[in-house]
Amino acid sequence: MTAQVFPAHGPRDVIVHPDPTVLAEAVAARLLTRLVDLQSHRSPLHVVLTGGTVGIASLRAVAASPVRDAVDWSGVHLWWGDERFLPDGDADRNETQAREALIDPLGDALPASNVHPMPALSDEVPTPEVSAELYATALAEAGAPAFDVLLLGMGPDGHVASLFPGHEALGAQYATTVAVHGSPKPPPLRVSLTFEAIRRAREVWVVASGAEKADAVASALGGASVTATPAAGALGLERTLWLVDAAATAALATAEAPPAAPATDVWTAVDDYFGVLVPEDVALVDTRASAVAAGLPDIAVAPNQGKLLHLLAQAVGARRILEVGTLGGYSTVWLARALPVGGSLTTLEISPEHAAVASDSLVRAGLGDVASVVVGPAVDTLDRLIAEDTEPFDLVFIDADKESIPGYLDQTLALTRPGSLVIVDNVVRGGGVLDPSHPDARVQGVRTMVDLLTSHPRYDSTVIQTVGAKGYDGFALLRVH
Numbered sequence: 085m086t087a088q089v090f091p092a093h094g095p096r097d098v099i100v101h102p103d104p105t106v107l108a109e110a111v112a113a114r115l116l117t118r119l120v121d122l123q124s125h126r127s128p129l130h131v132v133l134t135g136g137t138v139g140i141a142s143l144r145a146v147a148a149s150p151v152r153d154a155v156d157w158s159g160v161h162l163w164w165g166d167e168r169f170l171p172d173g174d175a176d177r178n179e180t181q182a183r184e185a186l187i188d189p190l191g192d193a194l195p196a197s198n199v200h201p202m203p204a205l206s207d208e209v210p211t212p213e214v215s216a217e218l219y220a221t222a223l224a225e226a227g228a229p230a231f232d233v234l235l236l237g238m239g240p241d242g243h244v245a246s247l248f249p250g251h252e253a254l255g256a257q258y259a260t261t262v263a264v265h266g267s268p269k270p271p272p273l274r275v276s277l278t279f280e281a282i283r284r285a286r287e288v289w290v291v292a293s294g295a296e297k298a299d300a301v302a303s304a305l306g307g308a309s310v311t312a313t314p315a316a317g318a319l320g321l322e323r324t325l326w327l328v329d330a331a332a333t334a335a336l337a338t339a340e341a342p343p344a345a346p347a348t349d350v351w352t353a354v355d356d357y358f359g360v361l362v363p364e365d366v367a368l369v370d371t372r373a374s375a376v377a378a379g380l381p382d383i384a385v386a387p388n389q390g391k392l393l394h395l396l397a398q399a400v401g402a403r404r405i406l407e408v409g410t411l412g413g414y415s416t417v418w419l420a421r422a423l424p425v426g427g428s429l430t431t432l433e434i435s436p437e438h439a440a441v442a443s444d445s446l447v448r449a450g451l452g453d454v455a456s457v458v459v460g461p462a463v464d465t466l467d468r469l470i471a472e473d474t475e476p477f478d479l480v481f482i483d484a485d486k487e488s489i490p491g492y493l494d495q496t497l498a499l500t501r502p503g504s505l506v507i508v509d510n511v512v513r514g515g516g517v518l519d520p521s522h523p524d525a526r527v528q529g530v531r532t533m534v535d536l537l538t539s540h541p542r543y544d545s546t547v548i549q550t551v552g553a554k555g556y557d558g559f560a561l562l563r564v565h
C-alpha cells in the first residue's frame with residue numbers, strides 16, 4: 085500500500101454548556117480566541133455567520149467583549165451560511181440581525197467591504213436563484229475561501245443553514261450556493277450554502293440549545309442520514325465542534341456518538357502517532373472521501389480499526405466474509421483485502437443510497453468481483469442466506485442497527501462453522517450498557533447480547549473497550565465453537 089493519508093475531515097467534538105446564555109458567551113469567547121490565534125499566522129480570515137437566537141446572542145456577546153479589540157477586524161471577512169430571501173433591511177434577514185448585534189457595534193474597525201451579505205430581494209435580484217448565483221460569484225471572486233470558522237445553528241428538525249430534511253437542496257452538487265423554495269420554516273424562499281461549500285470550511289461549529297433540539301442533536305450525532313437530519317452532514321475539514329447547552333443533550337446519551345471527553349484530543353493524537361502503521365492507500369482514502377462527499381454519516385471504522393478487521397480476517401484465514409452494515413464500504417475494503425485469491429465478501433445494507441456509494445467505491449478499489457453489496461433489511465437477507473443453505477462464513481462483522489444484535493447473532497450461528505470469528509462493533513454505548521433500564525433500544529440490544537452470550541453453548545466471547553479518534557467505544561469478539 086502507498087503511505088498516503090489525506091484526511092477527509094477532522095474529528096468531531098461535543099462541548100456542553102449549562103444554558104443558552106453561557107453557551108452564547110462561550111461561543112463568542114471561543115470565536116474571539118480563535119480569530120486572535122489565527123491572526124498570529126494568517127490573514128485574512130473568513131467567518132460564516134448564522135442567524136437564530138443563540139447565533140445572534142453569540143454575535144452580541146462578541147460585540148460586548150473587551151477581547152473584540154484584540155482582533156484585527158480589517159483582516160476578517162464575514163459571510164453567511166443562509167439567508168431569508170427578503171428585502172434589504174427586513175428584520176427577519178440574518179444580515180439585519182447580525183448588523184444590529186455585531187457589525188454596527190464594530191463600526192469602522194470592520195471595513196464595509198469585508199461584509200458579504202447574501203443579496204436581498206430587489207428589482208435587480210428578483211429570485212433566490214439570482215441571489216444564489218450572485219453569492220456564488222462573490223465567493224469565487226474572493227478566491228473560494230476555506231472558511232476558518234463556519235457557524236451553523238440547527239433547527240429542531242435537524243436542518244442547518246437552509247438545508248432542510250428531505251429537501252432537494254440537500255443534494256445540490258457542483259455549486260457553493262443554492263436557492264431554496266418551499267422552506268418548511270417561513271419564509272419559503274431562501275438562499276443557502278450547499279454542503280459542498282460547508283464541508284470546505286476548516287472548522288464547522290454547530291450551535292444548538294434547548295430541549296426541542298435534543299432529538300435532532302442525538303440523531304445527527306447518532307449516525308442519522310443527512311437526508312433525515314441534515315446536521316449530520318455538517319463537517320469541517322479540520323474539526324467539527326458541536327457547541328450545545330445541557331437541554332439539547334437530553335437525548336445524547338442514547339446517541340451513536342461517544343460523549344465528549346476531555347481526553348479525546350489525546351486519543352486522536354495517539355491514533356495519529358500510530359497512524360504510520362496503518363497507512364491508507366488511494367482506494368481507502370477515495371472510499372472514505374466518497375462517503376463524505378455523498379453526505380453519509382461519519383460512522384465508519386477508523387483506519388486502525390479497519391486494519392484490525394483486516395488482520396483478524398487474515399489470522400483466521402477467512403475465505404468467506406459476511407458484513408452487516410456497509411455504509412460507504414470503508415470497513416468492507418479493509419476486510420475484502422484480507423481475502424485470499426478466490427475468496428468472497430458479502431455485505432448487507434438497508435439504505436440503497438449507502439449501498440450505491442459503497443458499490444461504486446468497491447469497483448474503483450478493484451474489489452467489484454470480490455465484494456457484493458446486498459440491499460435490504462439485514463434480517464431478511466440473513467434469513468434468505470440461511471434458507472439458501474449458504475456455505476458457512478469464516479468471519480462476520482456486525483456493524484448495523486444495534487437493537488438487532490441479538491437476532492443477528494442467532495442468525496449468524498446458522499451461517500458460520502466452528503472456528504468462525506464474529507466481531508460486533510459499538511457495544512459500549514458511552515457506558516450506557518451499565519444502566520439496566522436505559523431507554524435506548526440500542527443499549528438494550530447490547531445488554532440482551534450479553535445475556536445471550538453468558539454461558540452460551542456455541543459462542544465464546546469477550547468485549548474490549550476502546551478509545552481513539554472515534555472516541556470511547558468498544559467491540560465484542562466471539563468465536564463459534
Ligand SMILES: C[S@@+](CC[C@H](N)C(=O)[O-])C[C@H]1O[C@@H](n2cnc3c(N)ncnc32)[C@H](O)[C@@H]1O
Pocket residue numbers: 383384385408409410411412413414415416432433434435438460461462463483484485488
Ligand atoms: C455503522 S454503519 C456501518 C459502517 C461500516 N461498517 C464501516 O465501518 O465502514 C451502519 C450501517 O448499517 C446500515 N443499517 C442500519 N440498519 C440496518 C439494517 N436493518 N439492515 C441492514 N443495514 C442496516 C446503515 O444504513 C449504515 O449504513
